[in-house]
Amino acid sequence: MKTTALYGSVQDDLGKVEQIFDSIKQVDYGPLGAMLDIVLSGGGKLLRPALVLLSGRIGNYNLDLLVRLAASVELLHTATLVHDDVMDEADTRRGRPTVNSVYNNSTTVMLGDYxxxxxxxxxxxxDNIRAIRLFSQTLKVMAQGEIRQDIAAYDSRQTIRDYLQRIGGKTASLFATACEGGAVVSDAPETWIEGMREYGYNFGMAFQIVDDILDFTGDEADLGKPAGSDLLQGTLTLPSFLLMENQPAANPIQAYLGDRSSQRLDEAIQAVRSSEVLDDSHQMARDFCDRAIESLTPLDDTADRQTMIDLANYILERKS
Amino acid sequence: MKTTALYGSVQDDLGKVEQIFDSIKQVDYGPLGAMLDIVLSGGGKLLRPALVLLSGRIGNYNLDLLVRLAASVELLHTATLVHDDVMDEADTRRGRPTVNSVYNNSTTVMLGDYxxxxxxxxxxxxDNIRAIRLFSQTLKVMAQGEIRQDIAAYDSRQTIRDYLQRIGGKTASLFATACEGGAVVSDAPETWIEGMREYGYNFGMAFQIVDDILDFTGDEADLGKPAGSDLLQGTLTLPSFLLMENQPAANPIQAYLGDRSSQRLDEAIQAVRSSEVLDDSHQMARDFCDRAIESLTPLDDTADRQTMIDLANYILERKS
Structure with missing residues (x-):
């Protein structure tokens, strides 16, 4: 299934979000324009903007307002990616050079701020104060999630609960805001707004778990980064936690955390790949996905609701 | 003159801004609390919040709303300082350890985002959309000013005009927003709002030029950083531009940019200190200060207006 077919009735309207990015790229100052071109022409899937627009379909679909929110959500996501890449010293993203690989780190931090x-x-x-406050609250939660991830690097004393809290902050919160915000801007009834928030949050949890699985299983061509990148940076994700839980006495994850050699890293990656923890992780993603779909029950049974169900199932099966 | 006496009728109300910082510092997550304690207990002068409140005095002084704006402006300023310190790899600020000297750079970047x-x-x-948009526009201008400064580092082809544009973005824009925003939130008449914006902008220009002079003349104890820090980082400021203008053929600034040794740096600092360019720079700051005061002409002749005049004169004579 092509992503281009996945967004249903809002597919064509995403072009208006891209128009906003095009206008943002038009700046007088050449070096800034060049940097914006790198980060805003990346061929992202516009998944979060699509969720904003789909959520807007359940109320008064005011496209002019919704595309603003959709652009805002994607720009916020992009800003955190830019800061992530500085933190990770990443050279490529989606197979293309990062800004920090072309410009220096300090300029790149400021680009994120911009x-x-x-x-x-x-x-x-x-013009919607509630949407604006959602935005600022979300940035708070996301930044705290990133700080928790960073402070917890290489720390084997974390639990799965810590992991879920962390990905709830750094990833699911923005999906929740995309969906809640779309419904808020469209003046949907409160119970539907709440349902969309739940949908977005659980969708985001599933999305991140699948991302963390792909980091072990994907190949570099699909991922645009080497497999095992998370472990390499000391970030423990669900498969690692499950492996440590299954083998509490001695396991290759803790062995790697203890010495951090590339041999230990390879052993840890292989151990994850050859065990059942990837299937177990996928089942947890499936559970979040089911909860996301369940949250849509109160909505009218429309083609847009079906698109949101299909989308949740799609992200579970994606390969990149 | 003590700064504590400088803020006139709004002096005591600044305590409410500090209360907001105290409540922001109360977080569940210990490491985040410790970081916030470093950046929000720094004993800053709260100059920008004072300007917000003073500007609010010209209209309906709604303290509950004004302290929110005042806190916002100071938090935005603090966030940019945190990102600046990462960029500059600064170990101290105001004589105290920076966050990035205690935690790693990536965590510090995320703290800035938070x-x-x-x-x-x-x-x-x-709840004021106009104030909210002022805020986002200002962050745009400030980040672009920082990017320009960073890209222009060590580049002797810049002009004084480039310098003024850059400090207008990175510094004066936030002072302008503090003053304009205070007047907007207080529903002051449009001509007064415009006057406050002009006052804040010119005040900010004078403030930054004095800062750039102090970087050459101040001692480390007062500044909380070594003298000549700007040049060391390749940042050319007004005294350097004036020296290059006075000695176009060969001058110690260009000699330093060409080889960047500590001996060349010392020679450049001494050349600035022993020439008339510091006086000329101070005269330019004086001109901006006069323009700031001139902008207050339309306002009623109140004690608050006099406080704003005194404050502009004070920042011109400050030693740290």
Whole structure:
């Protein structure tokens, strides 16, 4: 299934979000324009903007306001990716050079701030204080999730609960806001708004778990980064936690955390790949996905609701 | 003159801004609390919040809304300082250890993002879309100013005009927003709002030029950083531009840019100190200060207006 067919009735309207990015790229200052071109022409799937628009379909679909929110959500996501890449010293993303591989780190940090500013500006254009506060609250939760991940690097004393809290902050919160915000801007009934928030949150949890599985199973061509990148950076994800839980006495994850050699890393990756923890992780993603779909029950049974169900199932099976 | 006496009728109300910082510091997650304690207990002068409140005095002084805006402006300023310190690899600020000297750079970048989130959240609490948009526009301009400064490092082809544009973005824009925002939130008449913006902008230009002079003349104890820090980082400021202009053929600034040794740096600092360019720079700051005061002409002749005049004169003579 092509992603282009996945977004149903809002597919064509995503072009308006890209128009906003095009106008943001038009700046007087050449070096800034070149940097914006790298981060805003990356061929992302616009999954979060699509969720904003789909959520808007359940109320009064005011496209002019919704595309502002959709652009804001994607810009916020992009800003955090730019800061992530500086933190990770990543050279490529989606197979293309990162800004920090072309410019220096400090300039790249400021580019992230510049993108936050645009994100804040776009959401302000919705003229909707509730959407604006959702935005600022979400950035708070996301930044705290990233800080927790960073402080917890290489720390084997974390639990699965810590992991779920962390990915809830750094990933699911923005999906929740995309869906809740779309419903808020469209003046949907409160129970539907709450349902969309639940859908987005659980969708985001499933999305991140699948991402963390792909980090072990994917190949570099699909991922645009080497397999095992998370472990290499000391980030423990669900498969690692499950492996440690299954083999509490001695396991290759803890062995790697203890010496961090590339041989230990390879052993840890192989141990994860050859065990049942990837299937177990996928089952947890499936559970979040089911909860996401369950959250849509109160909505009218429309083609848009079906698109949201299909999308949740799709992200579970994706390969990149 | 003590700064504590400088803020006139709004002096005591600044305590409410500090209360907001105290509540932001109360978080469940210990490491985050420790970091917030470093950046939000720094004993800053709260100059920008004072300007917000003073500007609010010219209209309907709604303290509950104004302290939100005042906190937002200071948080935005603090977030940029945190990102600056990462960029500059600074170990101390105001004589105290920086966050990035205690935690790693990536965690510090995320802390800056977390502070942006709080800044966005506080301004959203004003329920004033115009103030919110001022905020996001300002962050855009500030980030672009920082990017320009970074890209222009060690580049002797810049002009004084480039310098003024850059400090207008990275510094004066936030002072302008503090003053304009205070007047907006207080529903002041449009001509007064415009006057406050002009006052804040010119005040900020004078403030930054004095800062750039102090980087050459101040001692480490007062500044909390070594003298000549700007040049060391390749940042050319007004005194350097004036020296290059006075001695176009061969001058110690260009000699330093060409080889960047500590001997060349010392020679450049001494050349600036022993020439008339510091006086000329101070005269330019004086001109901006006069323009700031001139901008207050339309306002009623009140004690608050006099406080704003005194404050502009004070920042011109400050030693740290």
């Amino acid at each position: 993108l936050f500013a645009h994100a804040a500006d776009e959401v302000a254009k919705t | 502070l942006f989130a709080h800044a966005a959240d506080e301004v959203a609490k004003t």
